Amino acid sequence: MKRxxxxxxxxxxPKGRLLSGSLEILQRAGIELRVPAERRLIERxxxxxxxxxxxxxxxxxxxxxxxxxxxxxxxxxxxxxDVLIPLELPFGKCRLSLAMPAERVVEPEExxxxxxxxxxxxxxxxxxxGLNVEVEVLKLHGSIELAPKIGIADAIVDIxxxxxxxxxxxxxxxxxxxxxSALLLVNRIAQKTKFEEINELVFAMKEVIRNGF
Amino acid sequence: xxxxxxxxxxxxxxxxxxxxLWGYREIFLPAIEEYSENLRKGTKFAYNNEFYVIKPxxxxxxxxxxxxxxxxxxxxxxxxxxxxxxRGQWQAGVEYIGxxxxxxxxxxxxxxxxxxEVLGIEEFYIDIGSLRVWDDATEDISKFREEVYxxxxxxxxxxxxxxxxxxxxxxxxxxxxxxxGKESGYGKLDRIVExxxxxRLFIDFGTVRPLPYYRDILFEIYSPxxxxxxxxxxxxxxxxxxxxxxxxxxxxxxxxxxKKGDRNRKKLRGEPRKVFAEAKRLVRMGIPVEVE
Numbered sequence: 298m299k300r301x302x303x304x305x306x307x308x309x310x311p312k313g314r315l316l317s318g319s320l321e322i323l324q325r326a327g328i329e330l331r332v333p334a335e336r337r338l339i340e341r342x343x344x345x346x347x348x349x350x351x352x353x354x355x356x357x358x359x360x361x362x363x364x365x366x367x368x369x370x371x372x373x374x375x376x377x378x379d380v381l382i383p384l385e386l387p388f389g390k391c392r393l394s395l396a397m398p399a400e401r402v403v404e405p406e407e408x409x410x411x412x413x414x415x416x417x418x419x420x421x422x423x424x425x426x427g428l429n430v431e432v433e434v435l436k437l438h439g440s441i442e443l444a445p446k447i448g449i450a451d452a453i454v455d456i457x458x459x460x461x462x463x464x465x466x467x468x469x470x471x472x473x474x475x476x477x478s479a480l481l482l483v484n485r486i487a488q489k490t491k492f493e494e495i496n497e498l499v500f501a502m503k504e505v506i507r508n509g510f
Numbered sequence: 511x512x513x514x515x516x517x518x519x520x521x522x523x524x525x526x527x528x529x530x531l532w533g534y535r536e537i538f539l540p541a542i543e544e545y546s547e548n549l550r551k552g553t554k555f556a557y558n559n560e561f562y563v564i565k566p567x568x569x570x571x572x573x574x575x576x577x578x579x580x581x582x583x584x585x586x587x588x589x590x591x592x593x594x595x596x597r598g599q600w601q602a603g604v605e606y607i608g609x610x611x612x613x614x615x616x617x618x619x620x621x622x623x624x625x626x627e628v629l630g631i632e633e634f635y636i637d638i639g640s641l642r643v644w645d646d647a648t649e650d651i652s653k654f655r656e657e658v659y660x661x662x663x664x665x666x667x668x669x670x671x672x673x674x675x676x677x678x679x680x681x682x683x684x685x686x687x688x689x690x691g692k693e694s695g696y697g698k699l700d701r702i703v704e705x706x707x708x709x710r711l712f713i714d715f716g717t718v719r720p721l722p723y724y725r726d727i728l729f730e731i732y733s734p735x736x737x738x739x740x741x742x743x744x745x746x747x748x749x750x751x752x753x754x755x756x757x758x759x760x761x762x763x764x765x766x767x768x769k770k771g772d773r774n775r776k777k778l779r780g781e782p783r784k785v786f787a788e789a790k791r792l793v794r795m796g797i798p799v800e801v802e
Contacts, residue, residue, distance in 0.1 A: 362737020381665040
């Protein structure tokens with residue numbers, strides 16, 4: 298008994314650092330997607346449709362009806378979206394860390410009353426709640442590492458890849474909050490209504506990873 | 511906003527009628543409850559050094575409020591539930607407490623089926639699953655049960671593949687993970703499917719709803735036309751009595767609701783005294799009117 302209704306599979310991919318890895322792993326799994334040309338929102342190739350979205354919006358698109366997406370685990374955790382996560386993908390590896398100016402380093406347990414700038418207020422609050430430390434969380438959308446420099450925050454929680462940006466801004470990593478990697482996301486209803494296609498996709502991607510992507 | 515309000519009102523009317531036809535009575539609960547760790551969702555606040563919750567999850571609120579349930583209780587509600595923040599979701603649901611679990615489950619599922627049909631929503635599916643099947647399957651590997659449930663909730667079989675358990679066990683779990691059909695070999699589920707006898711109801715062991723009060727049977731309602739579940743429910747225990755309930759997400763129903771025309775409404779016009787006398791007479795007879 299087939300569950301699928303044969304309608305196209307819709308992908309949402311993140312603009313930015315995860316895009317090339319996403320396209321490559323899908324291509325090796327036999328799914329050749331074309332990124333929408335400028336001003337086009339959706340591109341259709343064979344039985345697939347693809348749209349690009351801001352990395353932070355990908356889990357929301359998947360939760361509300363796009364079949365498949367690729368997103369960082371940091372974003373999925375921050376958004377708390379109700380999506381299926383059938384695979385961890387071997388790219389986009391980095392960490393979300395707490396950092397502060399080198400000359401004022403203290404342990405996270407001693408940060409009571411500190412102001413923390415971040416793009417990840419939910420994860421940050423949960424991290425400090427876990428330590429029983431009360432902090433003020435300041436949500437920013439970019440250039441987080443500047444916040445301590447210009448005096449609007451005492452520390453930051455942000456993505457660290459090589460550590461170069463932190464060093465360039467006089468910051469040191471105090472503690473890792475979480476490891477981050479790319480995840481394959483699937484809409485809960487699509488998993489039911491496009492069961493065969495989604496399972497095939499997951500198998501194919503697993504095979505690519507097993508063969509050393 | 512008015513258009514959405516009108517749709518929710520129409521949906522509410524249809525659901526009230528259907529729930530009452532199945533013998534459920536409406537329950538009205540307070541918007542604010544004293545905080546209890548048993549209350550799920552809702553938005554917490556402090557007032558005069560006491561903690562409260564605004565608009566919590568209704569099933570947990572019912573469980574908290576009814577101290578001594580009668581032998582049998584069938585209730586329904588239409589209410590907004592807050593998600594811990596300021597955003598709310600309108601829900602409509604029923605709770606059937608006290609009775610034979612197979613009969614209760616079948617009736618509750620049929621209540622959901624007929625409600626959707628009354629709303630003009632015909633293209634939907636109901637997947638029904640079992641927590642006990644997973645409990646039994648993990649009995650000999652109980653120390654990994656939490657990991658297995660995590661794998662189920664995420665639908666991430668890699669988590670199970672990584673467990674230090676035998677190949678045969680993994681294969682058994684893989685079969686359960688992907689089982690979808692009308693007959694499962696688990697008598698309780700098979701009997702419910704047989705009693706409901708609807709082409710849109712299937713057994714799917716991959717269906718899990720991570721709510722703490724579910725005991726065994728649970729189900730999820732969805733439509734290929736919408737990326738969000740329309741609703742769901744399951745079996746729980748209420749003060750030692752078996753119980754079964756479900757809730758619709760009215761926002762999701764609103765996206766698929768096909769409003770029927772108001773053809774029966776009698777339109778009246780003319781001299782006010784005569785027109786209103788006629789309108790009053792018709793309303794007393796239960797005929798809808800509109801004075802133009």
